[in-house]
Amino acid sequence: MKTLRPFLAGVLLVSAAAWGGEVADSCDAAPDGLVRVKNVAGSVHVQGWDSNQVSVKGILGEDVERLEFVCTDKLVRIEVIIPKHHGRRIESDLTVSIPKGSSLKLETVSAEARVEGVGGAVTVSTVSGGLAIQDAAGPVEAQSISGDVSVSGDAPSVTAKSTSGKVTVSGGIGQVRGESVSGSMGISGTMKRVEANTISGDIKMAGAADQVKLETVSGKVSVDRVLEQAEASTVSGSIDMTGDRLSAAEFSTASGDVDFTGDLAEKGILKVSTQSGGIKIRISEQTAARYDASTLSGAIKNEFGPTPQRANEHGPGLKLQFGPPEATASVRLESASGGISIERR
Amino acid sequence: MRCIKARARLNDYVDGLLAESDAAAVAQHLGECGDCRSEEEALRRILQQAHELPREIAPPRELWDRIANKISGHEEAALTRPRSASRARLLAKMAMVVLFLMVISAGLAVRMSRNTSRDVSAPAIGYGDCEEALQKCAQARAALLADLDGHKAKLSPKTLTMVNDNLRVIDKAITDIKNALKGDPENDRLKGLLVHTSAKQVQFLAEIARLVNHA
Amino acid sequence: MGLAAVERHLMVDGKACTASADDALVARARAGDASAFEQLYQKYAGRIYGLCVRLTRSPVVAEDVTQEVFVQAWRKLSDYRGESAFPSWLHRIAVNAVLGVQRAQRRRDFRLAALGWLRGRGGTSSGGDPALRLDLDAEISRLPDSARNVLVLHDVEGYRHEEIAGMLGIAPGTCKASLHHARRKLRKELEK
Numbered sequence: 001m002k003t004l005r006p007f008l009a010g011v012l013l014v015s016a017a018a019w020g021g022e023v024a025d026s027c028d029a030a031p032d033g034l035v036r037v038k039n040v041a042g043s044v045h046v047q048g049w050d051s052n053q054v055s056v057k058g059i060l061g062e063d064v065e066r067l068e069f070v071c072t073d074k075l076v077r078i079e080v081i082i083p084k085h086h087g088r089r090i091e092s093d094l095t096v097s098i099p100k101g102s103s104l105k106l107e108t109v110s111a112e113a114r115v116e117g118v119g120g121a122v123t124v125s126t127v128s129g130g131l132a133i134q135d136a137a138g139p140v141e142a143q144s145i146s147g148d149v150s151v152s153g154d155a156p157s158v159t160a161k162s163t164s165g166k167v168t169v170s171g172g173i174g175q176v177r178g179e180s181v182s183g184s185m186g187i188s189g190t191m192k193r194v195e196a197n198t199i200s201g202d203i204k205m206a207g208a209a210d211q212v213k214l215e216t217v218s219g220k221v222s223v224d225r226v227l228e229q230a231e232a233s234t235v236s237g238s239i240d241m242t243g244d245r246l247s248a249a250e251f252s253t254a255s256g257d258v259d260f261t262g263d264l265a266e267k268g269i270l271k272v273s274t275q276s277g278g279i280k281i282r283i284s285e286q287t288a289a290r291y292d293a294s295t296l297s298g299a300i301k302n303e304f305g306p307t308p309q310r311a312n313e314h315g316p317g318l319k320l321q322f323g324p325p326e327a328t329a330s331v332r333l334e335s336a337s338g339g340i341s342i343e344r345r
Numbered sequence: 346m347r348c349i350k351a352r353a354r355l356n357d358y359v360d361g362l363l364a365e366s367d368a369a370a371v372a373q374h375l376g377e378c379g380d381c382r383s384e385e386e387a388l389r390r391i392l393q394q395a396h397e398l399p400r401e402i403a404p405p406r407e408l409w410d411r412i413a414n415k416i417s418g419h420e421e422a423a424l425t426r427p428r429s430a431s432r433a434r435l436l437a438k439m440a441m442v443v444l445f446l447m448v449i450s451a452g453l454a455v456r457m458s459r460n461t462s463r464d465v466s467a468p469a470i471g472y473g474d475c476e477e478a479l480q481k482c483a484q485a486r487a488a489l490l491a492d493l494d495g496h497k498a499k500l501s502p503k504t505l506t507m508v509n510d511n512l513r514v515i516d517k518a519i520t521d522i523k524n525a526l527k528g529d530p531e532n533d534r535l536k537g538l539l540v541h542t543s544a545k546q547v548q549f550l551a552e553i554a555r556l557v558n559h560a
Numbered sequence: 561m562g563l564a565a566v567e568r569h570l571m572v573d574g575k576a577c578t579a580s581a582d583d584a585l586v587a588r589a590r591a592g593d594a595s596a597f598e599q600l601y602q603k604y605a606g607r608i609y610g611l612c613v614r615l616t617r618s619p620v621v622a623e624d625v626t627q628e629v630f631v632q633a634w635r636k637l638s639d640y641r642g643e644s645a646f647p648s649w650l651h652r653i654a655v656n657a658v659l660g661v662q663r664a665q666r667r668r669d670f671r672l673a674a675l676g677w678l679r680g681r682g683g684t685s686s687g688g689d690p691a692l693r694l695d696l697d698a699e700i701s702r703l704p705d706s707a708r709n710v711l712v713l714h715d716v717e718g719y720r721h722e723e724i725a726g727m728l729g730i731a732p733g734t735c736k737a738s739l740h741h742a743r744r745k746l747r748k749e750l751e752k
Contacts, residue, residue, distance in 0.1 A: 146507045182514045199518045217518040235525050254525035311619045312405045356740045394696050395715035401606035412627050416634045
């Protein structure tokens with residue numbers, strides 16, 4: 001198929017200001033090939049469509065050299081070329097339509113990026129532009145430094161990283177991996193496994209995940225709900241977790257408070273330890289578990305009846321051990337100076 | 346005998362472990378030197394207090410019952426169970442950090458050599474314990490910051506602010522972890538977290554450096 | 561020389577005047593007399609527990625270790641031939657048990673920092689400001705395992721370098737270096 005050239009192409013233009021900069025081009029493409037798009041500034045909108053063609057339409061900034069559009073068998077490359085010494089008007093807005101079975105690799109610096117309905121693997125990276133990936137169906141990798149990242153869809157895996165931007169992931173996803181320094185992380189929907197790691201960003205999960213593994217230094221962790229296994233650790237951040245009948249749960253902080261509402265499956269193990277953070281757990285009466293709670297200088301409250309004993313005769317520390325001997329589940333709560341409260345759900 | 350020698354022998358002197366001639370020499374110096382005398386007194390004070398610490402502390406009453414049960418039933422006494430593989434996790438984490446540092450510094454060396462006149466040598470990486478990993482991080486951090494400084498002009502003010510803000514966030518996190526470690530120095534999780542967070546800072550700086558050199 | 565030092569010498573040297581009373585109890589315990597063993601427990605549990613608390617930094621872990629020490633002692637009574645005083649023998653079992661725990665220890669330990677629990681404890685304090693002692697125990701608990709082991713065994717419990725080296729499986733030179741380092745660290749923290 002012939003490529004359409006901007007009709008001014010044959011004419012030598014002296015004044016860049018006169019360059020309208022409109023582009024339109026397209027070529028045949030494999031239904032499941034790879035499409036690479038690079039645009040430094042402006043915006044890029046990529047959408048999956050039913051046609052076995054890649055088409056690009058847009059407006060190039062006045063200081064842009066040209067749009068490179070190269071089609072080979074399984075690879076289509078679209079790049080906004082900026083001359084080495086360029087002016088400031090390099091913002092270009094592109095709309096790219098690709099076969100919906102394609103994989104996509106999209107790179108921008110400050111351009112906003114939006115991807116919709118692309119079914120193959122999607123990899124997007126930016127520095128400060130925002131990233132929005134919708135209707136994801138294949139594995140997604142999205143990375144930004146200060147731009148916000150948002151991914152939604154039903155995908156086998158989503159990896160979303162940002163340094164200071166917000167990260168939002170939603171949908172029915174197999175494995176979610178989120179990473180940020182100061183950006184907050186919001187995950188919602190139905191996930192098999194969620195792993196999130198931030199330095200100061202809050203981590204918030206709503207919906208249902210089979211397993212979660214969440215780490216932060218000072219961010220707040222809040223989860224509603226986790227179904228099977230939960231691991232959360234912070235230094236000063238608080239942990240607020242709601243769970244189902246968990247087979248394993250482990251929460252540790254140094255000074256963050258831990259608040260857990262949930263139950264344990266048979267042989268389930270719940271371990272919470274803090275240095276100075278308070279520990280509060282709400283478990284239903286029906287969960288038969290052996291409890292082992294100890295603090296050095298905090299108080300221990302227990303709505304199930306048994307009261308704590310001194311850990312040793314004249315020394316500091318309280319400990320509380322109770323529960324039916326035949327119980328297979330176990331709850332272990334330790335804090336140095338935080339208080340422990342065991343409550344009936 | 347001079348102060349340096351006397352101080353080096355002070356502990357053994359106070360413990361009565363020096364040979365007679367050495368002890369006499371130290372004693373003589375102490376008689377003449379007020380500073381060393383203060384040192385000696387301070388050391389003796391600490392030792393005195395340590396000697397006077399109560400060594401007998403009554404365990405809880407029911408401990409004997411537990412022992413009696415065990416010796417009559419000859420059950421296997423179970424000591425505190427080792428926690429699940431936290432050391433293995435720490436080592437795995439550190440291996441990851443070191444691997445990643447290798448990748449970053451390799452990539453870095455390539456980019457740096459392409460663009461800057463300044464010699465930014467990638468630190469030699471090896472597997473080691475926390476101290477080593479932290480040192481590598483510190484070296485990489487210093488090198489990257491220096492390089493970044495030279496290219497500051499290339500970054501927009503907004504980006505510069507963002508970079509500084511995030512560096513501050515990570516610095517604060519490192520301080521928080523170190524403080525938590527002060528209260529719990531043997532905590533493997535916190536140690537691993539310290540290394541991981543330091544490495545994160547290096548990673549962040551490396552990304553910025555890559556951008557800067559790309560532009 | 562305070563009473564503590566005298567006691568220490570007695571225990572470590574194995575020439576304790578309490579030894580003869582122990583001999584009888586040990587003989588009976590070895591023959592299976594649990595009440596004799598209980599008397600030995602009543603006599604020495606405090607010392608063992610105190611050592612364990614300082615070394616493990618956790619009253620709860622120390623309980624477990626103390627229990628383990630006496631259970632092991634009961635089982636190995638036939639091996640004990642009186643070459644050292646009974647409490648010294650117990651001490652060695654305790655140090656080994658603590659080392660094992662320190663190696664395996666994975667859960668959070670408790671700090672003994674700034675808590676009044678050492679006030680009014682039994683033992684042989686011959687003066688000195690109680691507040692100072694609290695801080696000292698807190699700082700000792702902050703030392704890393706190896707430094708703390710050596711400092712407690714040498715300066716609190718009164719063992720000699722060669723003995724400590726043997727118990728901990730390190731060279732006497734290393735033992736000395738650890739001790740001097742630990743003392744320096746304590747001084748630094750306490751003189752702030």
